[in-house]
Amino acid sequence: MLTPEEKAAKDKVMDILAESVLSGKVKTAKHLDPDAIITCVALEDDDYREINKYWDIEDNKSFPRDLFCSECQRQVMLSNWLFREYEANKAAGHTNKIICGKCLNEKIKKH
Numbered sequence: 001m002l003t004p005e006e007k008a009a010k011d012k013v014m015d016i017l018a019e020s021v022l023s024g025k026v027k028t029a030k031h032l033d034p035d036a037i038i039t040c041v042a043l044e045d046d047d048y049r050e051i052n053k054y055w056d057i058e059d060n061k062s063f064p065r066d067l068f069c070s071e072c073q074r075q076v077m078l079s080n081w082l083f084r085e086y087e088a089n090k091a092a093g094h095t096n097k098i099i100c101g102k103c104l105n106e107k108i109k110k111h
Contacts, residue, residue: 002053002054006053032082032089032096034089034092034094035094035096037097038078038098039101040062040076040077040078040101041062042076042100043074043076044074045100045101045102048077058080059079059081060079060080060081061080062079063080065083067086067098069103070098070099070103071099071100071103071107072100072103
């Protein structure tokens with residue numbers, strides 16, 4: 001159960017997500033393209049238990065996976081949905097590149 005403060009924080013995040021989707025800044029996907037680059041959080045950068053309490057849908061919850069950032073080699077977390085999509089692509093012979101948020105930010109700063 002969420003505290004009133006956590007509920008308010010969740011509502012704020014959901015409002016931001018809804019606004020981003022409606023404005024076209026963020027697009028929802030039904031499938032992970034085989035050539036898509038996955039941007040995710042390194043396990044040591046966040047507490048997935050804390051993040052998961054904000055998600056009502058099990059597919060959105062993230063967990064540590066036996067996958068690593070292609071740049072820094074740190075272990076990453078992926079949502080249940082994204083991990084299933086990654087595994088389906090892998091089974092079809094496609095391996096999506098994975099990069100953590102910190103490494104992506106460093107790459108962006110260099111350009």
